[in-house]
Amino acid sequence: MTKPEPVFALIDCNSFYASCERVFRPDLAKTPIVVLSNNDGCVIARSYDAKPFVKMGQPYFQIRDHLRSNGVVAFSSNYALYGDMSERVMTIIESMVPALEVYSIDEAFADLTGIPGDLTAFGRQIRATIYKRTSIPVGVGIARTKTLAKLANHTAKRLLDRTGGVVDICDPFKRDWTLRNTDVGEVWGIGKRMKAHLESMGIKTAMDLAKADSWTLRHKFSVVIEKTARELAGTPCLELGEAEPPRQEICCSRMFGDRVTTIEPIKEAVATYTQRAAEKLRVQNSLCKKIRVSIRTGMFNPDEAKYANAALVELPYPTNDVRLMTKAATEAVNRLFREGFKYSKAEVLLMDLRQPGEFTDDLFAAAQPEACGKIMRVLDRINDRWGRGTLRVATVPPSPDWAMRQDLLSARFTTNLGQLFTVKCY
Numbered sequence: 001m002t003k004p005e006p007v008f009a010l011i012d013c014n015s016f017y018a019s020c021e022r023v024f025r026p027d028l029a030k031t032p033i034v035v036l037s038n039n040d041g042c043v044i045a046r047s048y049d050a051k052p053f054v055k056m057g058q059p060y061f062q063i064r065d066h067l068r069s070n071g072v073v074a075f076s077s078n079y080a081l082y083g084d085m086s087e088r089v090m091t092i093i094e095s096m097v098p099a100l101e102v103y104s105i106d107e108a109f110a111d112l113t114g115i116p117g118d119l120t121a122f123g124r125q126i127r128a129t130i131y132k133r134t135s136i137p138v139g140v141g142i143a144r145t146k147t148l149a150k151l152a153n154h155t156a157k158r159l160l161d162r163t164g165g166v167v168d169i170c171d172p173f174k175r176d177w178t179l180r181n182t183d184v185g186e187v188w189g190i191g192k193r194m195k196a197h198l199e200s201m202g203i204k205t206a207m208d209l210a211k212a213d214s215w216t217l218r219h220k221f222s223v224v225i226e227k228t229a230r231e232l233a234g235t236p237c238l239e240l241g242e243a244e245p246p247r248q249e250i251c252c253s254r255m256f257g258d259r260v261t262t263i264e265p266i267k268e269a270v271a272t273y274t275q276r277a278a279e280k281l282r283v284q285n286s287l288c289k290k291i292r293v294s295i296r297t298g299m300f301n302p303d304e305a306k307y308a309n310a311a312l313v314e315l316p317y318p319t320n321d322v323r324l325m326t327k328a329a330t331e332a333v334n335r336l337f338r339e340g341f342k343y344s345k346a347e348v349l350l351m352d353l354r355q356p357g358e359f360t361d362d363l364f365a366a367a368q369p370e371a372c373g374k375i376m377r378v379l380d381r382i383n384d385r386w387g388r389g390t391l392r393v394a395t396v397p398p399s400p401d402w403a404m405r406q407d408l409l410s411a412r413f414t415t416n417l418g419q420l421f422t423v424k425c426y
Contacts, residue, residue, distance in 0.1 A: 006236050007112040007119065007142065007170060010149040011093055011126060013086075014137045014157065014165075016106035018047035020085045021075050023135045024413045024421070032072040036060050039255050039405045040076055076406035080388065084414045088134050096126055101241040109146055111240050123166035142168040143175065146238045147231035150188040151178055151206060172234075179207035179232060189228055197221070206232055246284040246355065252277040253347035257405040259298070260343045265402040266295055267330045271395040273348040274329045278322040279388075281350055282376060287318035287368070289352040291325060293332040298344040307341045317366040318354060320376055325350075326393050387416045 013019060018033040032050035034043045042059045053070045054063060060074065067074055086105045094100045099111040112119060123140035130138050139160075141153025148169060155178050156167040169175040185195040187206050203209050210232035218226035227237040252273040260266055270293055281288055294310035311332040319325065329348055382391050389398065411419035 004114045005144060007115070007144065008146050008149040008240070009097070009110040009112050009119075009123065009126075010103075010141045010146070010153040011108050011110060011130075012139050012141075012153050012157075013089060013106040014139060015045065015047045016086075016136070017045035017075075017077070017082055018050070019136050020078070020082050021410055022047075023085065024411070028073060032070070034067065034072060034074050036074060036076055036408065038077065039257060040074075040407055044077070074408050076409040078410050078412065080412045080415045081410065085134060085136060088414075089130055089136055089138070092130050092133055093126065096129065099240055103241075109149065109240055112142065119170065120166055120168045123168065124164065127165055138165065140166045142166070142170060144170055144234050145231040145236045146240075147188050147228055148175060148178075148234070151182060151186070151232075154186055155182070175234065176207065179210055180205060182206040184209050187228065187232065189224065194221070194225070246286050246353065247280075248353055250277045250280050250288075250350040250353065251347065252280075253345060254404050255345050256343065256402045258402065260402050261341070263333060263337045265400065266337060266343060266346055267333050268395060268397050268400055269346045269402055270295075270329050270333055270348060271326045271393060272397075272400070273346065274326045275322055275392055275396055277348050277350050278320060278325055279380070279383075281353070282320045282380060286353045286355060287320050288325065288350045289315055289318045289354070290350075291315065291329050291332070292347075292349040292351055293329050293336065294347045294349075295333065295336050295343055296345050297341050304342055305340065307338060309336045309338075311335050312351075317368055318356075319368045319372070321368060321372040322376065322379070323393055324372075326395060330395060387412070 015033075017035040021033055021035070022028050030049070032053060033047040034050050034054055035045035036042065037044045040060050042057050043054055043063075044056070046054060046056065050072050053072050054067065064074075082105065090100070090102050090108055093108055093110060097110040097112060098114070101109040103109055112122070115122060119142050123142055127138050127140055130136060139153050139156040141149045141151065141156055143149040143152045152167040152169045155169075156163045156165050159167075167178075169178050182205060184190055184198050184203055184205055185192070187209060190198070190209075198204075198209065201212075203212055209229050212229050214226050214229055217229055230237050254269070254273065256265075256269065260269075274291070278288075291313045292310055293313065294308070296308035297306050298304055299306060299308075313328045313332050315324065315328055379391050383389065389396070413419060413421065
């Protein structure tokens with residue numbers, strides 16, 4: 001029996017952060033939207049209709065009036081909402097395809113190999129199902145390789161009115177048309193510098209790269225560029241990714257909304273970051289043996305005194321118990337804090353992470369009590385059901401004064417019971 005040719009699809013959410021904001025604000029369906037970075041610093045996401053008015057990375061304080069005069073609505077980053085909507089989208093896709101690789105918060109590769117029938121129609125079914133259940137619009141690109149699927153997805157968005165958001169280029173004629181009409185800089189993995197190098201060799205389109213000599217590309221650049229060219233030519237070199245291995249380090253840090261001059265707010269921040277890092281630790285079923293805590297002042301204001309320091313904390317045994325970790329991390333702040341400085345940031349880094357049973361301490365070394373693990377599982381179940389922070393260590397405040405600025409934050413519609421929509425009937 002002949003093995004079927006591989007088929008990949010890339011499903012990518014359109015202007016994902018802006019689309020999430022529109023889900024619960026249908027009045028903004030035709031309003032340009034931008035989303036800002038931490039502390040409402042700069043633009044990190046734009047809806048398609050906002051692109052003529054603002055560039056990525058522009059500082060918000062410089063363009064605030066410009067955005068308002070052009071009817072552009074700005075939002076603070078609402079990561080709780082975006083993460084939950086992403087999980088919903090990925091769950092829907094996973095239920096419809098044989099295998100899935102979540103590539104980022106707003107895109108995933110799917111394996112469509114062996115699926116019978118019209119793949120364009122199947123792509124439209126995926127797109128319609130996601131929109132019906134989440135109101136998030138997506139583009140679907142289908143091809144014989146992952147790189148071509150990425151290119152097909154780009155074409156689906158670029159020619160949305162003609163494609164309906166789905167493009168299948170498994171057919172060689174459609175593939176070649178797409179390659180000829182795509183600038184080499186639009187190819188997955190080709191940045192500005194690489195584009196300049198390739199253009200100096202006469203490689204200006206995706207088709208030029210697909211036809212380029214593979215050995216020359218490998219010798220002059222790297223095996224990555226060689227594989228990209230082979231994938232464009234239709235030879236699969238990249239498989240669907242396996243499950244991501246557990247992280248070896250977990251970091252949580254934030255800039256403070258305002259400068260902090262006393263020790264208590266810094267301890268609260270470190271406790272808060274430790275709680276978040278411990279949640280990530282338990283998600284990947286790991287234990288932690290060391291914690292690095294660091295604090296610093298702002299580094300760019302010439303009128304402010306500068307100070308930065310860090311402390312490494314050795315835990316008594318490998319643990320995922322947020323109570324023990326928070327106690328150790330906040331005690332470290334006592335060694336780091338110095339009077340007379342205006343602090344702008346704290347960071348918690350979990351180190352020496354292992355899976356249970358991987359630590360090789362001696363026979364008489366202390367180990368985490370079994371009851372602690374049970375308590376943490378109950379804690380996570382409650383917070384998963386009722387929202388992050390429903391249960392927390394006492395040193396974590398619900399609404400701290402030092403929290404990063406989010407003056408334009410929308411409600412956490414899907415993860416906070418207190419922020420559900422109120423429907424009034426007349």
